[in-house]
Amino acid sequence: MKCSKCKRDAVLFQRYSGMHLCEEHFTIDLETKVKKTIRKEGWIKSGDKIAVALSGGKDSTALLYFLKKTFAIRRDIEIFAVTIDEGISGYRDIKICENIAESGGVKFHTASFKEHFGITLNEIVQKKGDINSCSYCGVLRRQVLNKTARDAGATKIAYGFNLDDEAQSVMMNVLRGDAVTLLRKEKPVLGMLPRIKPFKTIPEREIALYARLHTEGYEERGCPYSHNALRADVRGILNQYNYSHPATKYALLNLGEKLKSGIPADNSGAETCAACGEPVFGTCRVCGMLKELKKE
Ligand SMILES: [Zn+2]
Numbered sequence: 001m002k003c004s005k006c007k008r009d010a011v012l013f014q015r016y017s018g019m020h021l022c023e024e025h026f027t028i029d030l031e032t033k034v035k036k037t038i039r040k041e042g043w044i045k046s047g048d049k050i051a052v053a054l055s056g057g058k059d060s061t062a063l064l065y066f067l068k069k070t071f072a073i074r075r076d077i078e079i080f081a082v083t084i085d086e087g088i089s090g091y092r093d094i095k096i097c098e099n100i101a102e103s104g105g106v107k108f109h110t111a112s113f114k115e116h117f118g119i120t121l122n123e124i125v126q127k128k129g130d131i132n133s134c135s136y137c138g139v140l141r142r143q144v145l146n147k148t149a150r151d152a153g154a155t156k157i158a159y160g161f162n163l164d165d166e167a168q169s170v171m172m173n174v175l176r177g178d179a180v181t182l183l184r185k186e187k188p189v190l191g192m193l194p195r196i197k198p199f200k201t202i203p204e205r206e207i208a209l210y211a212r213l214h215t216e217g218y219e220e221r222g223c224p225y226s227h228n229a230l231r232a233d234v235r236g237i238l239n240q241y242n243y244s245h246p247a248t249k250y251a252l253l254n255l256g257e258k259l260k261s262g263i264p265a266d267n268s269g270a271e272t273c274a275a276c277g278e279p280v281f282g283t284c285r286v287c288g289m290l291k292e293l294k295k296e
């Protein structure tokens, strides 16, 4: 197939636009959309230092490449990478992330569960089994990532989440009947860096193609403890349904964002944990988990 814009060989067919795109026109199309999202959300401003949460996979590697390329000429904006080592053998590889940051020409910061909490995720799974490993990991990682990025001078944290991730999350909350998560706005807390998701409108397969065309050194690895059955099911359902209804993932993204303005942010509760001194919303889940882990 030929590109709908220039008659070179196409590398992608976009069902939702009906266009075939060559490498150059695909790249322009994707980057234009991401820049538009960043502008519309007011996400990156003069003086910002953006910490990219780098996992070593395609999404965050592509995001680091995009941000560096787009803002390289801006002396008033800094981009760097942060990777958290949860201590999951055979999964998280700090060296891969360090190499990606180095070839991208950005600074690299890293921290581990072991040095922050005195325990690795492997050890948590040994104690507690792997049923709740994702909630331990998510809660603990969020605090270390926030602290490491903040100590490095970051003003915001950028995540590589794509359209598929976002649509799946909304759909999962619907299927769980979790109205609170769907409706509640996240309250800004002092010391908790705002999170930005520049790829939120780009389908996963386009991010995969963009990563393949422009970056190297990344590795897609599945976490050995992650058997999130609901997400896998939802992913399958959405991909199938989206085939005949190509706007579905965008519709879910929009629905999630519209619903979030429903309930105003809850202003009760402490803003700093008395035990660990980190920003929290209400009670500190990190300290709760650590206390529980030390009991046995
Ligand atoms: Zn073209």
Ligand SMILES: [Zn+2]
Pocket: 273, 274, 275, 276, 277, 278, 284, 285, 286, 287
């Ligand atoms: Zn705490």
